[in-house]
Amino acid sequence: MKKISLTVLILIIITLYSSISFADKKKNIDHITKNLRCLICQGQSVYDSQSDFALSMKKLIRIKIKEGNTEDEIYNFLKEKYGEWVVYEPEVNKNTIFLWGLPLILFIFGGLLIIRKVSIK
Amino acid sequence: MKNNKIFYFVVILIVAIFFVLLLGLKKEKNYSPQSDLKKLNNSISLKELYSGKNIFLNDLLLTNELNLINIWASWCLPCKAEHPYLINLNVKFDINLIGINYKDNLDNSKKFLSDLGNPYDEVLVDSDGTKSIELGAIGVPETYLINNENKIIKKFIGPLDQDDYENIINLIKK
Numbered sequence: 082m083k084k085i086s087l088t089v090l091i092l093i094i095i096t097l098y099s100s101i102s103f104a105d106k107k108k109n110i111d112h113i114t115k116n117l118r119c120l121i122c123q124g125q126s127v128y129d130s131q132s133d134f135a136l137s138m139k140k141l142i143r144i145k146i147k148e149g150n151t152e153d154e155i156y157n158f159l160k161e162k163y164g165e166w167v168v169y170e171p172e173v174n175k176n177t178i179f180l181w182g183l184p185l186i187l188f189i190f191g192g193l194l195i196i197r198k199v200s201i202k
Numbered sequence: 203m204k205n206n207k208i209f210y211f212v213v214i215l216i217v218a219i220f221f222v223l224l225l226g227l228k229k230e231k232n233y234s235p236q237s238d239l240k241k242l243n244n245s246i247s248l249k250e251l252y253s254g255k256n257i258f259l260n261d262l263l264l265t266n267e268l269n270l271i272n273i274w275a276s277w278c279l280p281c282k283a284e285h286p287y288l289i290n291l292n293v294k295f296d297i298n299l300i301g302i303n304y305k306d307n308l309d310n311s312k313k314f315l316s317d318l319g320n321p322y323d324e325v326l327v328d329s330d331g332t333k334s335i336e337l338g339a340i341g342v343p344e345t346y347l348i349n350n351e352n353k354i355i356k357k358f359i360g361p362l363d364q365d366d367y368e369n370i371i372n373l374i375k376k
Contacts, residue, residue, distance in 0.1 A: 120340045121340050121341055133305060133331060133341065134331075134335075134340050134341055136331070137305075137330060137331030137332050137334065137335050138335055140330055140331070140332050141332040141335045141336070144332065161240070162240075162335070162336070162337075162338035163338060163340075179222070183219075194208075
């Protein structure tokens with residue numbers, strides 16, 4: 082009896098573990114493809130698109146994850162092939178520094194204006 | 203006086219942002235391939251169309267002449283339009299032409315080549331499109347000119363036309 086319950090317990094643990102790891106992988110693929118631009122369908126991510134290009138890209142990402150590649154390695158591989166444009170979130174570099182810095186500058190400037198207004202009152 | 207300074211600062215800032223956005227609007231939005239030389243990934247292996255044998259793409263590239271990789275499919279109409287240019291290149295010039303058949307029915311692709319002529323020295327099969335992604339392709343037809351160091355020196359997205367054909371000939375003659 083004990084043996085049977087132990088076997089059932091092990092089976093339940095294996096099933097739970099495999100379903101959790103499958104869900105994690107699926108979540109990871111979805112996360113990566115949502116951050117990739119479909120290059121032939123403007124305004125859509127690879128995740129959203131059903132184009133041939135996006136379907137092949139999803140399949141390749143699945144293969145890369147299976148091979149043990151990390152998220153960053155996959156982005157770098159695709160950036161090397163298609164350039165920075167393929168990723169939705171651009172890296173901070175000399176071309177994008179204004180893009181990243183402007184909201185911060187405006188935020189600080191606005192904050193200073195509000196502080197001054199309040200302190201004058 | 204201070205209010206004036208803030209006013210001018212805000213106006214200058216808005217004008218600057220306006221011009222930045224205007225420049226952004228004029229920028230090409232469609233994907234265009236990078237022009238810098240990229241070495242081919244040497245781990246790309248594909249099946250040969252007729253024998254079904256696995257072949258590494260790098261093993262097919264020649265070092266004594268230019269290599270042209272053409273991604274095509276029998277269901278792709280623009281591929282039919284560029285086919286005569288490929289036939290001419292193969293007949294008239296010393297160029298190593300490799301065809302990659304993209305997401306196609308193998309019988310249809312063989313029929314396509316027997317009907318229109320086979321310009322390729324080797325025909326490989328990319329049945330799920332992943333190998334083409336590894337090459338940096340976005341669809342069919344696409345053509346890459348590769349030098350003797352296995353570097354992509356020119357990418358042609360879309361069907362080859364007369365200008366592209368002449369461009370390739372000039373590069374062969376160089």
